[in-house]
Amino acid sequence: MRELYTPDQVARLDQAAIRAGIAGEVLMDRAGRRLWQEIRQRWPGAGRLAVVCGGGNNGGDGYVVARLAGRAGLAVEVLYLVPPERLSGDAARHAQRYLDGGGICRPFEPEALDGVDVIVDALLGTGLDRPVSGAFAEAVTAVNATPAPVASVDIPSGIHGRTGAEMGVAVRAQLTATFVARKSGLFTGRGPACTGAVVFDDLGTATWTAGAELPHAWQATPADVGALLPPRPRDAHKGQQGHVLVVGGDRGMAGAVRLAAEAAGRSGAGLVSVATRPEHVPAVVGPCPAVMAHGIDRAEELAPLLSRASVVALGPGLGQGAWGRAMWAACRDVARPRVVDADGLNLLAADGRPLADAVLTPHPGEAARLLGADWDTTAIAADRFAAVRELASGWQAVALLKGAGTLVDDGRARYLASAGTPGMASGGMGDVLTGVVAGLWAQCPGADRARMAAVAAHVHGRAGERAAAALGGERGLLASDLLGWLPAVLAEGEAAA
Structure with a gap:
């Protein structure tokens, strides 16, 4: 760092x-x-x-x-x-x-x-x-x-x-x-x-x-990727690389869970499952057959999937309707590490209780809802470091505040990930980030969580840079364009370590 x-x-x-x-x-x-x-x-x-x-x-x-x-x-x-x-x-x-x-x-x-x-x-x-x-x-x-x-x-x-x-x-x-x-x-x-x-x-x-002087913050670099994820031994197997469960995808939002799930797999998770609306299963499995997709109508159907997961990614396309609220409630107090994004964050704000063993990944609008009446997006922009520290302390979780110069804070140490491109200002990028955080966490369960999240944000941003360069421009970059570049960025980190 x-x-x-x-x-x-x-x-x-x-x-x-x-x-x-x-x-x-x-x-x-x-x-x-x-x-x-x-x-x-x-x-x-x-x-x-x-x-x-x-x-x-x-x-x-x-x-x-x-x-x-x-x-x-x-x-x-x-x-x-x-x-x-x-x-x-x-x-x-x-x-x-x-x-x-x-x-x-x-x-x-x-x-x-x-x-x-x-x-x-x-x-x-x-x-x-x-x-x-x-x-x-x-x-x-x-x-x-x-x-x-x-x-x-x-x-x-x-x-x-x-x-x-x-x-x-x-x-x-x-x-x-x-x-x-x-x-x-x-x-x-x-x-x-x-x-x-x-x-x-x-x-x-x-x-x-x-x-x-003790640094005010630590900036993630390619070498930190390699330090977190050293080369795998030749006898590695999928059971050693963690199992990510992505929960989300209410009606009309199958793409969000598909992006998060494939990002987790491309980031190196050994197994990736999805719990989504039954009608969305083909849309998830079709482009990414390595993902195990499960159609879920009722919250109690989540129990066996949660029992097998090492990390839960909660929120991509979740919605705030009855189905989304039921999925949220089933995952709320489960004894599993959780990456919470999108409507998972909005439901957390409505719930109001701290969420231990979690990484929260809000953009400034979601962060303002989590922070309450004293904060809005203007106040967050005025002091992003203060906002991310308040998020971490108030919710007793690792907070990852997205934006140019993504910040991560666990209430003790601050991290910054500066990789990325303006082309990443498009829909679905947060779903990919959720998958990357979950994928790295699944592989490194004992790692410092804030540091791990900062490395994930760096990997996500660097994949955006590589994708934009390959396409020849930043405008028109899609979230799915990052997926194929994630393995190359991870290899880049191994080489830099």
Whole structure:
């Protein structure tokens, strides 16, 4: 797992490196140099650069980029929101070095961006804690209206460094170079929509900051897939890989259980069963004959299926009618691990009692119903980390909050899965995720459940990326397109471990 930190934590890490003997002025120079190197590599034909600077260290990094670009022969202007004479400390020293070298520096005007090849966003740093307003908001709007690509220093201006929320307005960058430690807000909420490609450089501080702060969250990586699912022994058999039972599929919703069931199988579960409406059995078995589909009319018919299952996936296509409520009641207190999604979550919200031994997988709308009157989707977007922690604590379960930068929390540790593509904004994707979580859980019954769920979210997102690449585009991606890519993603994880 990759460590993620809050801006306050990174500030303390920065100070620890300075106390260890790395001068702040040196760290600022290293940050500016790294961003300049990335700009040169990505846009080698750029001849005119505009560096939009605010105050503080973020602006200081921008002056370093401007000085280096000018030295390389580019036409460079610093467009400031805070005059250089009002800067202090390391930022003031680097601004003066730029000016002493003949650098051009003038107040920001939107017209000054006309015809530039690259814009450097050095307006607002990771310490932002209130909505962007006034001249800064106007500058962000002007940057976004310019066709030139944008490279942001540390974080796109206007993105909250901890939560990833957009603070009124935010720069939409094509590149973000972040330093010392990775900030959690880059990878969830609006962060992924604004960062572009994210590159990281610890600026040589790792030796002095290792272990100084407990990470705010942990980010799933391909290597974590292999760590959770090592290669199988040559004598493995299906009985050792778990048995997933998917319960759902009221009338008209056979596709949901079929997607979840096949995803569980493609994720490696040894056996997969489905309990659904009798008329849906052919629709499930036809495209996926390895699934054992059972037509269920009455809740008591579930008992033998539940007794054989190692994990129950409850909710895909379940509905909230009489049949769905009966299935929910039969599974509510069964002594089995459960992955709960869709109408299973809505019925849980109506039930009101905590659900132990479960992974809950809500999207923000479902999460708002589970969280109650004090939360709505706007409040959840403002602080996804707080929302997922409240879900886990309130329902005494592992909570997986879907969205860009999926979050997982068990009340103790936080995890983040950043893999995925906008093409996954289509129906049925949550059913596939439910199946992947259940499939991995069935194979790894003793694993840390929150960590396992984060790995499952990574696998799901990575399968979406692979499917979109194979299709040649993101629009038109269907949930079923992910299924065939799940084994390849799992193999990718084995190779990375």
